[in-house]
Amino acid sequence: MSKPEAAPAPEKTKAESLLGPLLKIAATSMAAQGLRRAVDDAARFMIMSLLGVIAASVATLCLSGAAFVLLRDRLGSAEAWGILGAVYALAAIATFVARRRH
Numbered sequence: 001m002s003k004p005e006a007a008p009a010p011e012k013t014k015a016e017s018l019l020g021p022l023l024k025i026a027a028t029s030m031a032a033q034g035l036r037r038a039v040d041d042a043a044r045f046m047i048m049s050l051l052g053v054i055a056a057s058v059a060t061l062c063l064s065g066a067a068f069v070l071l072r073d074r075l076g077s078a079e080a081w082g083i084l085g086a087v088y089a090l091a092a093i094a095t096f097v098a099r100r101r102h
Helices: 014-074 077-101
Strands: none
Touching (some): 014 077
16 A cells, blocks of 8 residues: 655745744744743842832831830830830731731
């Protein structure tokens, strides 16, 4: 048994032979643009997150200092440290519980 002969492929015109590479270039360009946009978004998200952590740290230090000064004037140094330590311990426990739920 012999294999049936396949129909010969139609010859491509000059325009058709140029269209394939041009489409590949356009598709590659679009993919690169999408990748650049994704990288930019990820970098922006990382920078904003880092700035948020820095701002929260500075706010925590400032508010802790103010709370310590107020508590030290009313109660004493040891009691002020104890109260601040308890507040941070409760905040840490609440954060731990909140993260475990998700």
